[in-house]
Amino acid sequence: MDQAARRSIAEQMLAERAIDAPAIADRVNCCFSPDYWTSLVPGSSIALAPPALPERPLPPGEMVAVARGVEEHGYAAIPVFLPDAALAPLNSLVDAVVAAQFPPVFAFVYDALWSTVRTTTVRAVVDRTLGPAARQVPHVWVHVVPSVAGARGWAPHKDGGLATRATSRLSIWIALTDATIDNGCMYVLPRSHPSARVLDGNWHADTIGVAQAVELLSGARALPAAAGSALVWDFDLVHWSGARTGGGVARRSLSFEFIGADAEPAADERPLIACGPGDPLPSFESRLRFIAAGILQYSKHDASVYKFRPLAEQLLTRTV
Numbered sequence: 253m254d255q256a257a258r259r260s261i262a263e264q265m266l267a268e269r270a271i272d273a274p275a276i277a278d279r280v281n282c283c284f285s286p287d288y289w290t291s292l293v294p295g296s297s298i299a300l301a302p303p304a305l306p307e308r309p310l311p312p313g314e315m316v317a318v319a320r321g322v323e324e325h326g327y328a329a330i331p332v333f334l335p336d337a338a339l340a341p342l343n344s345l346v347d348a349v350v351a352a353q354f355p356p357v358f359a360f361v362y363d364a365l366w367s368t369v370r371t372t373t374v375r376a377v378v379d380r381t382l383g384p385a386a387r388q389v390p391h392v393w394v395h396v397v398p399s400v401a402g403a404r405g406w407a408p409h410k411d412g413g414l415a416t417r418a419t420s421r422l423s424i425w426i427a428l429t430d431a432t433i434d435n436g437c438m439y440v441l442p443r444s445h446p447s448a449r450v451l452d453g454n455w456h457a458d459t460i461g462v463a464q465a466v467e468l469l470s471g472a473r474a475l476p477a478a479a480g481s482a483l484v485w486d487f488d489l490v491h492w493s494g495a496r497t498g499g500g501v502a503r504r505s506l507s508f509e510f511i512g513a514d515a516e517p518a519a520d521e522r523p524l525i526a527c528g529p530g531d532p533l534p535s536f537e538s539r540l541r542f543i544a545a546g547i548l549q550y551s552k553h554d555a556s557v558y559k560f561r562p563l564a565e566q567l568l569t570r571t572v
């Protein structure tokens with residue numbers, strides 16, 4: 253059986269688990285109500301002014317090291333900049349969305365998630381790596397690797413949908429809980445490692461030799477990340493999630509993308525989001541559209557959201 257046939261069978265199986273039409277209609281109504289969402293979490297907000305999150309300043313010189321890491325290796329780690337006082341409310345928002353039986357990415361209806369990249373740290377990282385006036389691409393995701401042995405996040409890939417192999421772009425992945433070797437932390441193939449050339453160019457090629465596979469294994473690098481720290485990588489870096497070896501807390505993280513002022517956005521990267529000091533957060537309706545587009549785009553990486561595709565389609569077509 254070829255890959256297309258296998259995929260089609262898997263999609264049919266997943267579609268059979270789809271939510272029925274009345275349940276979708278009910279959920280669409282909830283989705284479009286800011287009051288519904290704020291009622292789930294006391295003290296939560298959905299507005300345009302970004303709330304300031306508690307933030308821990310980075311050691312001097314850290315930004316230079318991050319920018320150098322991205323340039324030389326394609327990635328870098330940012331030490332903890334979000335303290336527990338910021339992480340606890342963020343995790344409560346994800347808890348509430350999951351308890352209401354929505355995919356975790358719906359936590360992006362709330363201001364606080366958007367505020368994580370309006371912090372001094374993230375702004376400085378984006379400025380240093382992409383230059384001034386970079387903007388946010390409306391691709392966001394909440395990654396959850398559940399507390400089940402063998403569970404894992406996304407398979408190896410390079411970022412960018414229609415903008416594959418694009419330059420002047422940066423992903424920022426913020427750990428909401430500790431990401432460890434045992435619970436499925438991220439792995440990368442540093443671009444500076446000699447084996448990275450194996451995946452240059454057409455890295456989707458169906459066959460590579462055993463010798464090359466062994467070479468690739470030698471290049472893989474695990475990146476454990478403490479809650480409140482972040483990883484950044486550019487769109488030419490192969491990265492993936494490890495598999496969990498056991499239980500413990502779920503591994504949770506947020507993903508964001510940014511594009512330099514000089515780069516032409518691909519169709520699926522519009523509308524870009526201005527994210528300088530003083531710029532408003534995306535409107536509630538825009539957030540719903542970004543969440544819905546993410547479900548359609550990322551269900552190929554995250555099968556748990558596949559059954560929400562009809563809901564996402566309705567969110568994209570219905571006007572408020």
Ligand SMILES: O=C(O)CCC(=O)C(=O)O
Pocket residue numbers: 393395404405406411423425491492493505507
């Ligand atoms: O957290 C994960 O499992 C995958 C993150 C990732 O690869 C991405 O956001 O591009």
